[in-house]
Amino acid sequence: MTDLSSPSQAGAGPVRLVAASPVAVIEIDNPPVNATSQAVRAGLLAAIHEVERDAEVEAVVIACAGRTFVAGADIREFGQPPREPHLPDVINAIEACSKPVVGAVHGTALGGGCEIALACHARIADAGAGLGLPEVKLGLVPGAGGTQRLPRLIGVEAALDLVSSGRTVKAAEALRLGLVDRIAGQDLRQEAIDFARELIGKPIRRTGALPANGMEAEAAAKKLLEIRRKARGAEAPGKAAELVLLAASLPLKEGMARERETFLELRSSDQSAALRHAFFAEREVARVPGFDSAEPRPVQRIGVVGAGTMGSGIAIAFADAGFEVKVVETSEQALAAGQARIADIYEKQVASGRLTAAARDERLGAIRYGVGVDTLADRDLVVEAVFEDLEVKRALFRELDAILRPGTILATNTSYLDISLIADATSRPAEVVGLHFFSPAHVMKLLEIVRTDRTAADVVATGLAIARRLRKIPVVCRVCDGFVGNRILSRYRQQAEYLLEEGALPHEVDAALEAFGFPMGPFAVSDMAGLDIAWARRKRLAPTRDPRERYVDVADRLCEAGRFGRKTGAGWYRYEGGRREIDPVVTALVEEASQRRGLRRRPIPPEEIQARIRAAIVNEACKILDEGIVERPLDVDVVMMHGYAYPAWRGGPLFEADRIGLQPILDQVMERAGKDGPGWEPAAGLVSRAASGARFYP
Numbered sequence: 001m002t003d004l005s006s007p008s009q010a011g012a013g014p015v016r017l018v019a020a021s022p023v024a025v026i027e028i029d030n031p032p033v034n035a036t037s038q039a040v041r042a043g044l045l046a047a048i049h050e051v052e053r054d055a056e057v058e059a060v061v062i063a064c065a066g067r068t069f070v071a072g073a074d075i076r077e078f079g080q081p082p083r084e085p086h087l088p089d090v091i092n093a094i095e096a097c098s099k100p101v102v103g104a105v106h107g108t109a110l111g112g113g114c115e116i117a118l119a120c121h122a123r124i125a126d127a128g129a130g131l132g133l134p135e136v137k138l139g140l141v142p143g144a145g146g147t148q149r150l151p152r153l154i155g156v157e158a159a160l161d162l163v164s165s166g167r168t169v170k171a172a173e174a175l176r177l178g179l180v181d182r183i184a185g186q187d188l189r190q191e192a193i194d195f196a197r198e199l200i201g202k203p204i205r206r207t208g209a210l211p212a213n214g215m216e217a218e219a220a221a222k223k224l225l226e227i228r229r230k231a232r233g234a235e236a237p238g239k240a241a242e243l244v245l246l247a248a249s250l251p252l253k254e255g256m257a258r259e260r261e262t263f264l265e266l267r268s269s270d271q272s273a274a275l276r277h278a279f280f281a282e283r284e285v286a287r288v289p290g291f292d293s294a295e296p297r298p299v300q301r302i303g304v305v306g307a308g309t310m311g312s313g314i315a316i317a318f319a320d321a322g323f324e325v326k327v328v329e330t331s332e333q334a335l336a337a338g339q340a341r342i343a344d345i346y347e348k349q350v351a352s353g354r355l356t357a358a359a360r361d362e363r364l365g366a367i368r369y370g371v372g373v374d375t376l377a378d379r380d381l382v383v384e385a386v387f388e389d390l391e392v393k394r395a396l397f398r399e400l401d402a403i404l405r406p407g408t409i410l411a412t413n414t415s416y417l418d419i420s421l422i423a424d425a426t427s428r429p430a431e432v433v434g435l436h437f438f439s440p441a442h443v444m445k446l447l448e449i450v451r452t453d454r455t456a457a458d459v460v461a462t463g464l465a466i467a468r469r470l471r472k473i474p475v476v477c478r479v480c481d482g483f484v485g486n487r488i489l490s491r492y493r494q495q496a497e498y499l500l501e502e503g504a505l506p507h508e509v510d511a512a513l514e515a516f517g518f519p520m521g522p523f524a525v526s527d528m529a530g531l532d533i534a535w536a537r538r539k540r541l542a543p544t545r546d547p548r549e550r551y552v553d554v555a556d557r558l559c560e561a562g563r564f565g566r567k568t569g570a571g572w573y574r575y576e577g578g579r580r581e582i583d584p585v586v587t588a589l590v591e592e593a594s595q596r597r598g599l600r601r602r603p604i605p606p607e608e609i610q611a612r613i614r615a616a617i618v619n620e621a622c623k624i625l626d627e628g629i630v631e632r633p634l635d636v637d638v639v640m641m642h643g644y645a646y647p648a649w650r651g652g653p654l655f656e657a658d659r660i661g662l663q664p665i666l667d668q669v670m671e672r673a674g675k676d677g678p679g680w681e682p683a684a685g686l687v688s689r690a691a692s693g694a695r696f697y698p
Helices: 038-053 087-096 112-119 134-138 146-154 156-165 171-177 188-199 217-231 236-246 252-267 270-284 309-320 332-351 357-365 390-403 419-423 457-470 485-502 506-516 522-529 531-544 554-560 584-597 606-626 633-643 653-660 662-673 678-684
Strands: 008-010 015-019 023-028 059-064 101-105 108-110 122-125 130-132 168-170 301-305 324-329 367-371 381-384 409-412 432-437 446-451 473-478 574-576 579-581
Touching: 015 038, 023 038, 023 188, 038 059, 038 087, 059 188, 087 112, 101 112, 101 188, 108 112, 112 130, 112 146, 122 171, 122 188, 130 171, 134 156, 134 236, 134 270, 146 156, 146 236, 146 252, 156 217, 156 236, 168 171, 217 236, 236 252, 252 270, 270 633, 270 653, 301 309, 309 324, 309 332, 309 357, 309 367, 309 432, 309 457, 324 332, 332 357, 332 367, 357 367, 381 390, 390 409, 390 419, 409 419, 409 457, 419 432, 432 457, 446 457, 446 633, 457 473, 473 633, 485 506, 485 522, 485 531, 485 554, 485 584, 485 606, 485 633, 506 522, 506 606, 522 531, 531 554, 554 584, 606 633, 606 653, 633 653
Parallel strands: 023 059, 059 101, 101 122, 108 130, 301 324, 301 381, 324 367, 381 409, 409 432, 446 473
Antiparallel strands: 008 015, 015 023, 130 168, 432 446, 574 579
16 A cells, blocks of 8 residues: 555645655645646646655555546637647656656546546556547547557557547457556555556656557558548548557657647537537526426326337337336237337447447336336326327326326427427426427437426426436427427428429439538438328318328329338338439439429539538527527527537528528528429518527627
C-alpha cells in the first residue's frame, strides 16, 4: 500500500496534486464532467511540471473526482478564441514526462479526455468505463493528437472505425483493442497507484513513439470510400479517416500539425455549426417552458395494451429502463404471438453481443402477460398500442377509465388521431396524454409527448421524466393531425407524389433525397413502414378532403392491389430475397397517373426534387410554429433529425433555412418547375414568416 498518510497538497483550483513518495496523484475535479476548461488545462500542465521537479516522486497517476474521467471539452468555451495552454501542449507534456504516468479511467473518457488517457504511459479502467473520440458527431476531428496516437496504440484499422464513427467502447472492448492495459477490480485509484509503482525504473512506453503499421493502398482506399458512403455527406468522418491513415507515414509532430489544421478548418465550417446546434437542441428540447415547476408523478408499474410490433417495442423500452411491465392482449393466441416477438428481439440482441444472457433474463423477467385490460388495475401508467382507429381507441379508454385507480395516467401511442377526442371518452381527460413512440420503439430515440388543452401539467412533466429514464429525446407538442413529424411527412410525401405525376419515378426521388443526406428516400421508407398505415389515414380523411385539392392516387392503387411494402414483397418497389428492385408495374401506374392528369412527363433533376421537398418541409414547419403546435423552432429540428433522419450535419430544416435563407429554396423551385407549372404551387404557399425571410434562431 502506498503511504498517503502525510502527503503534501498543491493547487486550490480544479486540479490538485497530491505529492507522495513514490507515486503522486494528479486529481481533476471540475464538476459535472471534468471538462478540459482553461483552468483544468493550466492546472494539469502545472502539476506535470511540479512532478518533474519533485525528486521524491517517481511515478504519477492521473485520476478524476466525481462520476467520470474527463468527458470532453468545456462547452462554455465553444465559439470563444482559444486560450493558452492549448490542450495539445498539455497532452504532449504528459507524454514527455520523464516519470511513468498511469491514467485511471472511470465513467467516460471522451474527446480530450480520451486524448489525455492516450498520452499516459499506461491506462487502467474501471469495469464500467467507456472511451471514445466522438468529435465527428460535432463535425470536427480530434484536435489534440487522437488521430495520431490511437492508431499507434491499437492499429490503423481499429482506429479508423473508432475515429470515423465517434463510437464509445466499453472497458472490455478497450482491453481487447489495447486501448487500456488493465481493468480494475474494486478500487480503481489504489490499483492505479500500484500499477504506477510497478512501472518505476522500467522503460517508458510513449504512445507517440510507437510505430503505426499502415494498410495496403487498395484496402485503405476501399475503407475511405466506405466511410464516406456511410457518412452520407458529412465531411468530418472522411477527414478523420484520412488523418488516421497519415499516422503510418508521418512523424507524430507532423501528423499532429495536420490534425490541428484540419480541426481548425472544420471548426469554422457550416457542418460543424449545424452539428453543434443539433447537440445543444437535443439537450434544450426537454426543458419546456411552463413545465419547469411541475412535479412528475411516481411511475414504476407500466401497462401496455397491444402486443403487436409497436406494443412489443414499447414493452421492451420500458423493461430495458427498469420498469415493471405488464402486456395485455385480447386473446391467448395474440398474447402468445406478442410474447414470442419480445423473446425473439432479446434473443437477437444476445446473439449479436449487444446484451448478455443474464441481462436478457432479467429484462424478460420484468415483463408479465395477461388477457384483458382488467388485469391492469394496479398500474401507474397504461400505454395503448392498438389498431389506429378512433372509435377502437375511444372504446378502449372508456374501459380503462372504469378499471384504473384515480391518478393512473392513460397514454395513447396514436400517430395521427385527435387525442382530445380520445380523452373525452374518459372521466379523467386531465390524465390523458399522447406518448408517440417511433418504430422500432425500443430503438428509436424520439418520443413525441402530445398534450391536449386539458392535459395536466404534472402529467406532461411525468412524460418528460419517463423519457429521460427511457433515454429518449422528448418533444412536447399540442394536438393536430399527425402532430409534428407525421404532419410534415405527409406534406413532403405529397410533394414527392406530385413529382411522380410530373415525370420522376420513385427510385429517382429516393436517390435525390439520399444524395441530400437521408439514409432512405420517402418511397423506400413507406415500403418499410407499410403502405397500409398511411392508406388508412387517407381513407379516414377522404370525406373532409377539399375536392379542389390535387390528389395523387398511385399509393391507393398499390394498396388496393395488396402491395403494402416489404411485408407483402411489393409496394413502391418489389423485393426479391430482401433486395429492393425497381418494378415496371409501378412505372406503368405512375405513367398512367400522368396521363389521367393530362400532364406531359419531363425529366426532373435531383436539384429540383431536393428543393421542392425542402420547401414542403419548411412550409409545413412554419405553419406548425404559427399555430403554436410547438413552442420553438428547435422542437421541429429535433423531431426531423431523430424521427425522420433529416441529416444532422444540416442542423434540421429550420436551422438550415436560417443558414442558407428561404428565398434560394423558392427560387430553385420556381426556376426548375416554372411559375405556371403544377410543381411550384406548394412552395408558393409558404406562410408569411418564411416568405419574409424572418430568422428562426435570433
